[in-house]
Amino acid sequence: MRIRVGVIFGGESVEHEVSIISAIQAMNKIDEEKYEVIPIYITKDREWYTGDMLKDIEVYQDLNLIKRYSTNVVLYYKDGSYVLQKKKGLFKSVVKEIDIAFPVVHGTNVEDGVLQGYLQTIGIPFVGSNVYGSVAGQDKTIMKDIWKEADLPMTKYIWFYDTDYRQDKDSVLEKVKGLKYPLIVKPATTGKRRY
Numbered sequence: 001m002r003i004r005v006g007v008i009f010g011g012e013s014v015e016h017e018v019s020i021i022s023a024i025q026a027m028n029k030i031d032e033e034k035y036e037v038i039p040i041y042i043t044k045d046r047e048w049y050t051g052d053m054l055k056d057i058e059v060y061q062d063l064n065l066i067k068r069y070s071t072n073v074v075l076y077y078k079d080g081s082y083v084l085q086k087k088k089g090l091f092k093s094v095v096k097e098i099d100i101a102f103p104v105v106h107g108t109n110v111e112d113g114v115l116q117g118y119l120q121t122i123g124i125p126f127v128g129s130n131v132y133g134s135v136a137g138q139d140k141t142i143m144k145d146i147w148k149e150a151d152l153p154m155t156k157y158i159w160f161y162d163t164d165y166r167q168d169k170d171s172v173l174e175k176v177k178g179l180k181y182p183l184i185v186k187p188a189t190t191g192k193r194r195y
Contacts, residue, residue, distance in 0.1 A: 002036045006075070006084070006098035008115065010042040013107025014190055017060075023104040024057045038096050040075065040084065041066065042110065048073050050084050050095060071095050075122070082124045101126040107190055112138040141188045156180075159188065 007030075009023030010016055020041075027037050039054035043063065051070030053059050059066060073084040073095055084096045101124050105111045113134035119126045129137060136142050141159045148154070158175045165172045176183075 002032075002034060004036045004038055004097060004099045005030065006038045006040045006082075006096075006101045008040045008042065008101055008103045008110075009105055010044075011105055011107065011110035011115075012042075012044050012046055013105075013110060015106035015111075016044055019104060019106045019110070020060055021057070022106070024055065026102070026104050027055050038084070038098055040073070040101075041070070043067075046109075048075065048084075048087070075101075075124075077122045077124070082122065098124070100124065103128055112189060139189050140186060 007023055007027050009019045011019060013019070023039070027039060030037050037055070039050060039052070041049045041054045043049065043066075047067075049066055049070040050073050053070055054066065071084075072087045074087050075082065075084055075098075077083075078085070078094070081097045082099070082101075083094045084098065085094050086092045101119050103110065103115055103119075103126060105115060109115070111134065113131040116126070116129065116134045117131045120131060128134070136146060144154065144157055144159075156179055158179065160172050160175070
């Protein structure tokens with residue numbers, strides 16, 4: 001019997017589309033002789049869907065098709081199994097069972113420990129970091145503080161809140177002068193920008 005892998009992707013993050021691309025690539029590379037791949041897509045409005053059509057990148061050009069032809073589900077623990085159950089309708093039947101979750105996610109509320117906390121709460125084994133590792137790894141400021149405390153080598157950096165910049169732009173720019181160009185400017189918990 002093949003191991004049933006629930007590949008979770010999408011979410012409300014600004015990195016939603018990157019997650020879709022990453023998940024499609026991962027699903028296409030998983031050995032289907034050993035694993036049954038079950039896509040679990042989270043829309044930007046936090047609804048969960050499953051269905052084989054979600055393995056095709058072309059489907060994401062029209063999200064209404066996903067809502068119409070795939071199945072809206074919830075993931076939970078039931079009678080010793082981890083199930084995807086229909087969320088809507090009179091009969092809330094089990095659509096699929098999964099053995100392990102494989103989050104292929106980017107950004108807020110999916111990569112930052114929130115999704116991992118949910119998976120840990122229901123007890124399903126999953127690929128990747130636990131809540132603590134996800135929180136620390138997603139917040140670049142916290143991660144750098146951990147590295148600094150461990151005396152690990154890293155490039156010089158500064159951090160500030162957007163309110164600091166709005167209140168005293170000159171002070172923030174003065175701190176930036178102590179760095180060398182090129183710089184990477186990145187929000188603490190989302191995608192990057194290069195300057």
